[in-house]
Amino acid sequence: MDHLYVVAILFSVLTLSLSSIFCYLKSFLKKSPHLPPGPRGLPILGYLPFLGKNFLQTFTDLGHKYGPIFKIYLGNKLCVVISSPSLVKEVVRNKDAIFATRDTTVAALVSFYGGKDIIFSNPNSHWVLMRKIFIQEMMSQTSLDLEASNALRKDVVRKAVRFVQANMGKPIQIDHLTFQTSLHLVTNMMWGGIVEGELGAKIEAEFFVLVSKILDLLGKPKVSDLFPVLARFDMQGIKRQMEGYMQSADTIFEAVIA
Template identity: 45%
Template sequence: MLPSMWDASSSLKYEDLREALTIFLIILAPVSFWSFRTWIKHSRNPKHAPLPPGPHGVPLLGYLPFLRSNLHHQFTDLSRIYGPIYKLQLGTKLGIVVSSPSLVKEVVRDQDAIFAYRDLTVAARILSHGGSDIVFGHGPDWRRMRKVLVSQMLSKTNLDGCYALRKEEVVKSTGHIFRDKIGTPIDMGEFAFSTTINITMRMLWGGTLQGEKKSDVASEFRKVVEEMVELLEQPNVSDFFPALARFDLQGIGSRAKKLLSVTDNIFDLAIEEEMNKAKNERVPEDHGRKGFLQFLLENNNHQESEASLTIQQMKALLTDIVVGGTDTTAITIEWTMAELLQHPDKMRKVQEELTEIVGMNNFVEDFHLPKLKYLDAGIKETSRLHPAGTLLPPRCPSQSTTIGGCHIPKGSRVFLNMWSIHRDPSVWANPLEFRPERFLNTDPNNSFDYLGNKFQFLPFGSGRRICAGIPLAERLLIYVLASFLHSFEWSLPDNTKVDLSDKFGFVTKKVTPLIAVPKPRLSNLELYA
């Protein structure tokens, strides 16, 4: 039996989608019905391998009316019925859900070139400057931009050079806790987001923006990032019925354009400031500590350079760093803190390691991080249980192909259900337990990293579409967590427990924010100044 339409647990976002679908049925049902029948006839070409199995839907809408708010849970439940690969008709789009390591390997490794494309949503197309960024783009410009980001901007040398900028912001955050928050309940997700976006913005601008102007920009950008993430995760009828995109029934397109205008203005301001500074040959206060914007503009002065990008490409690239690097990092910090508070024995091991490596009279430094093996294992275990991208951004095959003996039509949306794989008992022993020890294997041939080579553990994806910001994400995660955990003892407020339930979105967050109470841990209180 099919689940009841529009389950009561669905979020307000799915209610918005329902209203838009109702308008669609009234206005454009005849045309869409003809298009739908034509598509189905084509997809059942007897020359092809059979389509994957899957649940039945309703005419025109397919399985859309039966989607629940927590898609990663629902998709996992459906895989128990239909197997590790199945289809869902979503309006005029065909969704393919993959939930086994061997089939994921076929997508991201064996046929990576075919599945390296994106089927852009309305919001993604607008916010990425028409798909001209790294997350959603493709083609020669995409390859060049990715090379600039991975090989140059996020190189070890550049990240080492930005350490002072990262440290300043972390010191500010710990000082703020010590002065104003000791013994006071703190929303860890909100505080982690504030810290990570301040670090990211600091690395973006370097010494370009100063004083009140810098503070105003940071505040405005925080709001913009939150709204961008909200738009990217909101279901939009136009994405399932592209013919309706011109009507913008839910107003998502117009909201995305307004947000893009705000980010463009912010970047224009920063670019103008940096160009004026270079023209006047002023030495910035952060001399020798260049931000990413300075790097891009300096390389752009040499048109023959492979790092030369258009202004639009620079804006798209910087937006990727801010949007992709803040929310995902912050929520992983919150989940890690939640798991450690839920498991005091693991928290104790992390802090014993910090005491041994860093010392109680020292602040955490960059050179300590490679030695924090248990904390690193705890972050990996958190990324297994609570991956920021539970389904990963959908792939879109550029041509029809076959996966697991099933026909995958060109233009399908292929979802990789990493939440299911990361919790699969046939892949992981005691998969629901938080056990950092499983990532402490000293055998290099059987160790796990974030590089996408072990298909049972892909929190950052794999193949051509693996997250380009892994080097930065790794450093931010362990540095911020190590600093918070070494500087303070953390406890839950009286009569409270950790809630580990989650809610699906562009980034999978906690249903209940983590509230924790800090108290000083270091012997030398002057370190908090």
């Protein structure tokens, strides 16, 4: 029985390896004259072994070598890197409708309920409706100028300023302070005046820790995103962890709604 189990595992690994090699060779040998230049990398792994610890420096060096736009294979994923302000403007503003559709990561699919939010949703009628509601109900000048909303924002900023004053002469983590201030602002505007006192502080503290974990998991390199054929195995436990975080988030939201 153990022998059959080992054989099954070896066969599965061999099958996955051959599939990855076939996919890589197919994409590598396919004639595509419209792709920009770039480093070749290795079969299956692409340029992953050569990225090093400082990704920004690596991409900067590649930009100096290949120009402001170049291609790079990360695992089985073909990526195109741009480093010119004019090209960035062309992509994110002039041709934004063309480049709006993106690959959604495993973590994003779980954390945004199948990628149906305003960030990862495809630019369809559903996305247009979400964007319209977001702008009219949350980001409009009328909503931002409301007295209650204005008071909440001022209160959060005052707390941040007082924190800096109280810690003069000591090192302050600006990134943490900025993130904490922004999150406090969002949570205050979401349930300010409804959940107050110790309960409000407890919920806000739990939400802050939870969002930190979710953002950390969203930014974590994922094998399944670079090798989609391995996504079903959840080798790093990304999907399982994110599902647990989202259950905790739903619990917090349900408590506030109740």
